Amino acid sequence: MNIVVLAKLIPDLVEELEIDDSGTALDMTWLRLIINELDDHAIEEAILLKERTGANVTVLAPDIEGVDDILFTAAAKGAERLIKIVGDYESGVNNHALARVLTPVMKDLQPDLILVGVEAHEDLDGSIGPLLAGYLDLPFIGYVASIELEDGKATATKEYPGGLSVEMEVTLPVVLGIQVAEEPPRYVAVSKVRQAMKTAEIEELEAGDFDLAGGPTIDRMYQPEVSEGATIIDGSLDDIADSLIGIFKELGVQ
């Protein structure tokens, strides 16, 4: 059983985001990038499946600054193969381009299961999971919260709103978009990651030219204007607490 997980680095939303001089993209100069949280869940789910079934786990990621860290961290968690896709990411890339680059790579790797975070907050041209499934002619199930593997089939639990889910059965190979892993992503000690840096190897594959067709062109990016923000209550903690209690009374909930 071969499992391939796709992961990418995206801007950390805790940081302030700024638009660059072109007015059509984020200013990446000071931006802190972190692993897409949902990809982290996809890695966790792959490792859990490995522990249950003895599957092999490969983690594949675009070669953006910080990628070695996320790959070595995955190795420390139990991934056996690490691959980064080297290319010219500076001039812009979208999910259509990445999915096109990954299509022949997947044909080589022959995975039974491809896992990826169901979306990323920077996606503007759809999600990479179903795009890749489309190019590979594989089935896709997204918003997945648990997976069982048996006899060349996967049973995936897909989430709908309001706590409802549905169990779907699908023949392998399949691409699954992970919403949440069955366990919160595990923590690995820095020492284990350092160990992985010494023992694990990161393979490199060339992306070649990116074909962005299929995604929109952005003419303008901006921060939303706030029509009428919150009334800010300040003062000492005592004053604030008193004000809040006053508001609760006024609104009839106290």
Added chain:
Amino acid sequence: MNKDILVVIEHIRGEVADISYMMIAAARQLAETTEGEVLAVLMGSGIENLAGNLAADKVIYLEDPQLANFTSDTYQQSLENLIRENNPRAVVLGHTSIGMEVASLLSAKSDLPLVSSCLSFSGENGSVKFTSQLYGGKILAEGLIPEPIALLTMVPGGYKPEDGQSSTPPLVITAAAPQFADLEISVKQYIEPETGDVDITSEPLLIAVGRGIQLEDNIEIAEELAEAIGGVVCASRPVVDQGWLPTSRLVGKSGYQVKPKVYLTLGISGAPEHTEGIAGSETIIAINTDPAAPIFNIAKYGVVEDIFDLVPVLTEKLEES
């Protein structure tokens, strides 16, 4: 010239999802610019009645037992066919657990451009501009909808469901689904939501905890506050994903839509997936250390303080009074 707008109606177990009406409202506006018609696509089995209040010019109803439950492959194949037959200007789908994957599959298989997370549209000399939401709602992006046919996925917030509803039933054209090929996915069973101890959708006062609460043990400060004031604790997704509170307390896109009198947030940033669940709240009060947190854009009252400093003081005062 392509001018009609196809809208893929989302429904789960006999109920049309609100996003469908919002999409129809958006499609009405798009169709005005393109001078076309709004064609709603309803796919299922024995659900013709769901077409009744859709404010579309026509409803194309694909009736087939294989469409009784959503799977991405049957939806994708049906739509591929309908797009070929109707040659629309745009196909509008929800940015949801149904629409999002169908849109991306279609984009790859039919080689059609896709714009996701659209919040609103506006017409400009015959061409249509999209405004999309990204980076957790912190940034908006604008551009022209690709020609000649575009796939669009929509997030809530730009249109009102009422504007996609009509009291006059639309013309319904029942059609056969295509011959499905190579179906790999089958639906086994639905898993009902956990029935919680409380129903957060009917509580008048909700204390919502987010990732700012940091540790499972800290949930206690929210519980104590809730007890002192007579409210109920609910949460954002990261808190539930950690297993600190059950799914019955989850608010947002994948959780519940709540409509309390007062929604008090403790350490919640206000990501669109969360805020779409709280639009029906009468008054939102936010406590967050980050003055730039998007939650302050929709809250009526805001406090820029550390919850660990403020909440105990608040609880104590409430207990005294």
